Each structure stands twice: as structure tokens, then as C-alpha cells.
Amino acid sequence: MTNHELPTSEWEHSHAIEAGDELIDTNENTPITVDAVSEDGSIECRVWIDERHGEEYTKETWTETEANGALADGIFETTDGLSHELATF
DSSP states (O other), X not given: OOGGGSOGGGSSSTTOOOTTOEEXXXXXXXXXXXXXXXXXXXXXXXXXXXXXXXXXXXXXXXXXXXXXXXXXXXXXXXXXXXXXXXXXX
């Protein structure tokens, strides 16, 4: 059973993002790869400047609150279409 099928109280982190997940920054239409999710829920990511998984990227870290808000507000979208559901309590 995946996180989004469980009650949110049973999710490891409220936004249920895991390392390896692919996101899109809808404001910039930029692909993002999640490298790690910390114990505090913050996420470390590669934001691709060139083609997805090319050579150029910046490293970004967002707190759990920032990531959760970005998912809920549609700033970040997951590639599986569950962005808002993952961020909703």
C-alpha cells in the first residue's frame, strides 16, 4: 500500500515525497529530481537548467512546509498527478 492510500496520520512525511521522485516547477516549467528527504521532512533536489537529467542543474533544499505549500498551491506538481492530494491533510 502506498502512502497516498493510507490516512495522512500514517504517512512518514505529510507531503509523502520520496527520494527519486520527479516534480515539475509549474512557474518555470522546470523539472526537479528529489535527491533526499531528511528526517525533518525537508527535501534536497536537483533543479534542471537544461534538458531533464542533462548536465546542468542547481541544488535546492526546501523545508517540509515550503514543499507542502508548493504542492498544495500547484507550484510543484508530481508526475503521477497526486500533488494536491499528497499535500492535503
